Each structure stands twice: as structure tokens, then as C-alpha cells.
Amino acid sequence: QAEDGIRDVERSRGLGDVYKRQAVATLDTNSASSVRSIKYLIQSHDTVANNYELLEANVTHDGTTAYISTFGKISDTSTDLVTYTADIDSGNLRLRGTLNSNNDTTTTVMRRAMDV
Numbered sequence: 277q278a279e280d281g282i283r284d285v286e287r288s289r290g291l292g293d294v295y296k297r298q299a300v301a302t303l304d305t306n307s308a309s310s311v312r313s314i315k316y317l318i319q320s321h322d323t324v325a326n327n328y329e330l331l332e333a334n335v336t337h338d339g340t341t342a343y344i345s346t347f348g349k350i351s352d353t354s355t356d357l358v359t360y361t362a363d364i365d366s367g368n369l370r371l372r373g374t375l376n377s378n379n380d381t382t383t384t385v386m387r388r389a390m391d392v
Contacts, residue, residue: 303385304371308337308364310392316371317386320357324379327353335362337369344371357381 306314313336320329329351335344342362351357358373358381375381 300372300374301383302370303360303373303383304387305368306389308339308367308369311369311389312336312392313390314369314371315388318358318360318383320373320381320383322353322357322377322379322381325353325377327351327357329353329357333360333362333371335369335371337362337364340364342369358383 303318304314304316313334316333316335318331318333321327329349331346331349333344333346335342337343342364344360344362346360349356356376358375361372361374363370363372371385373383
């Protein structure tokens with residue numbers, strides 16, 4: 277961790293990196309008492325249709341509610357592979373993903389976190 281309160285970039289693999297037709301999966305979890313904001317770079321790959329998407333997400337919170345903004349998506353399909361949300365559960369700030377198809381999808385997440 278740097279002295280300026282910004283953590284180095286870390287690669288996070290979520291729950292084993294692969295959704296097995298799960299309705300919702302937690303992709304990343306951080307203590308809300310330690311982390312205020314996180315910038316994510318997210319790549320998803322539909323392993324059946326062989327489609328890819330890449331996007332950024334900014335997540336922050338006020339201690340009770342999490343807020344997310346996704347942007348900059350580039351994809352080889354017009355359909356979003358995953359819908360992203362953020363929440364606070366049991367004191368943890370979570371990035372969550374919901375598959376938009378029944379296909380297995382691999383998601384890789386990189387993050388840069390800023391401390392409270």
C-alpha cells in the first residue's frame with residue numbers, strides 16, 4: 277500500500293473466475309471500513325458463443341449504500357454479457373455480476389482501491 281492511501285493494482289479472480297450458469301456471483305469483496313472507492317477493469321468471455329466484453333466500473337460507498345458507474349464498454353456483441361452491481365453486505369463492499377445468458381462466462385477483474 278502506498279503512503280497516499282491508494283493501493284497498487286491487484287488482480288482479483290472473483291469466485292473461481294467462472295460462472296457456472298449462476299444467477300449472481302460476487303466478483304470482488306473488500307472491507308467497507310478500509311476501502312472507500314475502487315476502480316475496476318473487467319473482462320468477460322462467453323466461452324460458448326466466444327464473445328468478449330471489456331469495461332470499466334467505478335464503485336464508492338457512504339458506509340451504508342454502494343454506488344456504481346460502468347462505462348467505456350467495448351464488445352464484439354450488442355448484448356451485455358454481464359450486468360454489474362455493487363452493494364454492502366455484512367460490512368463488505370462487493371462487486372456483483374449477473375449473467376445475461378445461460379452460457380458459461382469467464383470474468384477477470386483488476387482493481388485499484390482507495391482507502392477510507
